[in-house]
Amino acid sequence: MIDWGSxxxxxLASIVSASLLVTLYALGARLIANQGDFxxxxxxxxxxxxxxxxxxxxxxxxxxxxxxxxx
Amino acid sequence: MDIxxxxxxxxxxxxxxxxxxxxxxxANAMATPIATGALKPKVAVAIAAVLNLVGAFLSTEVxxxxxxxxxxEGESGIQxxxxxxxxxxxxxxxWNMVTWLLGLPSSSSxxxxxxxxxxxxxxAGFGAIDGGVLLSKIVLPAxxxxxxxxxxxxxxxxxxxxxxxxxxxxxxxxxxxxxxTSSLVSLAHGTNxxxxxxxxxxxxxxxxGFQAGGTGPEFWVIAVxxxxxxxxxxxxGWRIIRTLGAGITDVSPPQGFAAEASTTAxxxxxxxxxxxxxxTQVASGSVIGAGLGKDRQAVRWKxxxxxxxxxxxxxxAAALMAAAAELIARIGPIGIAIDAAIGLGVIVFIFLRSRxxxxxxxNVTDLIPVVPDDPSALSGTVEKTEKxx
Numbered sequence: 001m002i003d004w005g006s007x008x009x010x011x012l013a014s015i016v017s018a019s020l021l022v023t024l025y026a027l028g029a030r031l032i033a034n035q036g037d038f039x040x041x042x043x044x045x046x047x048x049x050x051x052x053x054x055x056x057x058x059x060x061x062x063x064x065x066x067x068x069x070x071x
Numbered sequence: 072m073d074i075x076x077x078x079x080x081x082x083x084x085x086x087x088x089x090x091x092x093x094x095x096x097x098a099n100a101m102a103t104p105i106a107t108g109a110l111k112p113k114v115a116v117a118i119a120a121v122l123n124l125v126g127a128f129l130s131t132e133v134x135x136x137x138x139x140x141x142x143x144e145g146e147s148g149i150q151x152x153x154x155x156x157x158x159x160x161x162x163x164x165x166w167n168m169v170t171w172l173l174g175l176p177s178s179s180s181x182x183x184x185x186x187x188x189x190x191x192x193x194x195a196g197f198g199a200i201d202g203g204v205l206l207s208k209i210v211l212p213a214x215x216x217x218x219x220x221x222x223x224x225x226x227x228x229x230x231x232x233x234x235x236x237x238x239x240x241x242x243x244x245x246x247x248x249x250x251x252t253s254s255l256v257s258l259a260h261g262t263n264x265x266x267x268x269x270x271x272x273x274x275x276x277x278x279x280g281f282q283a284g285g286t287g288p289e290f291w292v293i294a295v296x297x298x299x300x301x302x303x304x305x306x307x308g309w310r311i312i313r314t315l316g317a318g319i320t321d322v323s324p325p326q327g328f329a330a331e332a333s334t335t336a337x338x339x340x341x342x343x344x345x346x347x348x349x350x351t352q353v354a355s356g357s358v359i360g361a362g363l364g365k366d367r368q369a370v371r372w373k374x375x376x377x378x379x380x381x382x383x384x385x386x387x388a389a390a391l392m393a394a395a396a397e398l399i400a401r402i403g404p405i406g407i408a409i410d411a412a413i414g415l416g417v418i419v420f421i422f423l424r425s426r427x428x429x430x431x432x433x434n435v436t437d438l439i440p441v442v443p444d445d446p447s448a449l450s451g452t453v454e455k456t457e458k459x460x
Binding site for chain 2: 002003006007009010011013014015017018019021022023025026027028029030032033054058061062064065066067068
């Protein structure tokens with residue numbers, strides 16, 4: 001009656017994707033957070049990289065929402 | 072009764088339902104960004120309205136049956152008449168208005184299905200309802216949706232707080248991030264919820280012989296449904312926003328971001344991996360999970376309990392009211408007129424009642440008063456206040 005298989009898949013996908021997004025975003029925020037006047041170059045680059053991956057996840061979200069994009 | 076007239080009535084009611092659906096669900100996307108100050112209340116509802124409008128045009132997959140299989144419709148089953156749909160919509164609308172007055176985020180889909188089920192039982196007997204589908208599509212998911220969302224948001228909140236610990240300056244980033252996640256929720260909502268009303272109107276037109284069977288919705292149907300849900304969304308449903316954003320727990324920016332990310336992830340996963348979950352229940356579960364992720368004491372369980380009760384009784388309550396409306400409607404044209412008059416009366420009454428303790432963009436983030444129906448707020452009227460649930 002209840003399709004536990006697909007429920008499990010939904011649960012797993014939700015937890016993995018939400019955790020991934022939050023981890024990346026929080027890391028990005030932490031890395032570029034203003035710590036005095038000086039922000040080391042590597043921190044800045046990695047931080048921006050984290051945000052870029054978040055943006056990719058958001059774009060994937062839009063791709064999933066708009067039926068015309070994925071048929 | 073003239074079939075054209077009843078079809079016109081159904082269309083008007085369906086659009087009004089769509090409108091209530093809009094303001095009922097603004098909170099799903101926008102309660103937490105408003106609560107954390109990520110978006111100004113008016114800006115938040117404007118964004119949600121535009122994205123719902125756009126979303127309604129994006130998806131062309133309209134429900135093949137009005138009830139999603141709950142009612143045995145079609146060739147071998149029963150014929151749902153426009154009068155039953157009319158009665159069902161009255162039940163759904165009245166229940167949506169009542170829960171809005173009480174500030175409870177209940178599922179609009181459940182109200183719609185409940186209304187249609189109630190009207191169908193009166194019109195065609197209990198045999199018309201598929202109990203198995205009811206259990207597997209409504210009852211069990213209603214328990215699973217908040218649970219899964221709470222677990223996801225709990226985990227996400229723990230992660231966000233752990234990474235951000237000791238760095239106050241990340242707060243701004245978390246606020247900013249909420250704008251994106253809440254926008255995704257709004258867009259996803261638009262592609263789903265306006266569809267239900269389009270389906271109801273289209274199937275009514277088909278049933279009345281105004282449109283060929285098996286054809287999709289007319290463009291004007293898509294357009295008016297999109298406008299109705301967007302307008303409703305823009306109205307804000309501030310009472311429900313307050314419950315979700317400030318009532319269940321006090322949401323900080325990292326929690327808000329984690330909750331929105333969880334809602335987005337869970338809704339997208341559920342709609343693409345074949346296990347449908349209610350947006351409203353997912354959003355509420357996420358807020359509870361975000362509260363728990365910070366501090367177990369941070370969740371006001373009394374508020375959460377009221378919401379859970381509202382979920383449980385939404386379907387039967389809408390069904391009962393629709394059943395009563397269907398009983399009256401069976402008298403004939405006079406019955407339908409009585410139904411319409413009572414429905415209108417209830418809507419006007421609830422609207423006037425809501426003005427006694429108005430919630431709008433200016434006070435939506437205030438804490439909920441301990442006594443929701445504060446007698447002093449009634450400013451001397453003798454009207455008896457109903458006990459909230």
